[in-house]
Amino acid sequence: MSFKILIVGAGAVGGYFGARLAAAGRDVTFLVRPKRAEALRGQGLQVKSPLGDLTLQPKLATAEDLSGPFDLIFLGVKGYALEAAMQDLAAAVGPGSIILPVLNGMAHMGRLEARFGRDALIGGACRVAVTLEDGVIRQLNPLQQIGYGELDGTVSERIRAVDAAMHGLGFDAAISTRIMPDMWDKWVQLASLGAATCLLRGTVGEIVAVSGGQATALAVLQEAADVARSSGYPPSEGLMSATAAMLSQQGSPFASSMYRDLMGGAQVEVDEILQDLVDRGHAKGIETPLLQAAATQLHIYQAAKAGLHA
Structure with missing residues (x-):
């Protein structure tokens, strides 16, 4: 059975990890605003990296045509865009959906829990130096790590499923039992x-x-x-x-x-x-x-x- 992944946004962080997932053949959809969707349809999703460039024609959805639920929702937007992102992704959240946020700080965890419930959340921390310039994602150095885990530190079946989706993509990915x-x-x-x-x-x-x-x-x-x-x-x-x-x-x-x-x-x-x-x-x-x-x-x-x- 396919593990359906929704990448919320196609900015620097979400776009980078989403591109690596899509390039490896994962079932990935990018949830984007109409203006970004138009740009991506025209020039593709482009990544310039010291580890190898790639250009994809990704599967796209806007909030208006999003149909769910998705198995994994990867949330990598800036903190100031979180409220709008939560509104846009709501239709993708089902009873078994997993929300993996990699935002900076900790305030987003409380806001996501209040909106979608603690059971939907896992923790995430990534380290990658990327920027978005003229629609192109540029990786500034080879560092690319991501960790994820249950908030209580257990190694659940759903974390194993996330881990399986994240491996073999060219970046360092690992389950953490101390994600907080x-x-x-x-x-x-x-x-x-x-x-x-x-x-x-x-x-x-x-x-x-x-x-x-x-x-x-x-x-x-x-x-x-x-x-x-x-x-x-x-x-x-x-x-x-x-x-x-x-x-x-x-x-x-x-x-x-x-x-x-x-x-x-x-x-x-x-x-x-x-x-x-x-x-x-x-x-x-x-x-x-x-x-x-x-x-x-x-x-x-x-x-x-x-x-x-x-």
């Missing part, structure tokens, strides 16, 4: 890199090249780790060491995706990645002045972009 800590680890790293590069307005190499730069970046990491620890998810030693090393690398051209969005004049996930972390810290009595400064600065940017300033 994994998601928090990713959040700590993402928030630290995003806050440091956006607040200090530079790549890692540019930050560590100036007096106080490295110390400030590492202080941001410590704030994020303190919030996670107070929430019951202390970051792993490996995560802390790897992130500290990443934030300390001289000459590094690395910049977070949030920084790239900021420099490109795009909308940023400030509420999902930074403000939610700050708010959780405050609720636990944890002070996060650097994270708050980064979030405030990005809120000013968003307001200006939306034309809300007088």
Whole structure:
């Protein structure tokens, strides 16, 4: 029996993993908005990657013609697009459907649970550097990992089915029995890199090249780790060491995706990645002045972009 997969959106993350799934012969449908559907029908779904380019003519659906249910719903939209995405995908959710979100932060989990129920949800965390430029998905480096698991850490039959669908596609995929800590680890790293590069307005190499730069970046990491620890998810030693090393690398051209969005004049996930972390810290009595400064600065940017300033 075919395992029907719905990819919600064909942006950078969803489009990349969906393209790999479709190229391997999985039964994949992309749920897209009409404008994106028109573009994909014209130029195909294009991926430019150091691991090999591909162009597909994918199976498409819009919210108006979506028919379900689907076995697996892969949700990789930006946090600010979640509400609209939930409305669009609702028709695809049946009694046995599995929703696999790989959004940043943790706020999306509560919102998805409230809408579709906890039983429909599994956890997901992916690491891949991709951008969407002129309709083309560009992979910036070879890193491509995804983990997924039941929220209670068990290895269920449905997780085994998801795992079977994800293997043999050219990216690292694995069941996790600690998916909630994994998601928090990713959040700590993402928030630290995003806050440091956006607040200090530079790549890692540019930050560590100036007096106080490295110390400030590492202080941001410590704030994020303190919030996670107070929430019951202390970051792993490996995560802390790897992130500290990443934030300390001289000459590094690395910049977070949030920084790239900021420099490109795009909308940023400030509420999902930074403000939610700050708010959780405050609720636990944890002070996060650097994270708050980064979030405030990005809120000013968003307001200006939306034309809300007088």
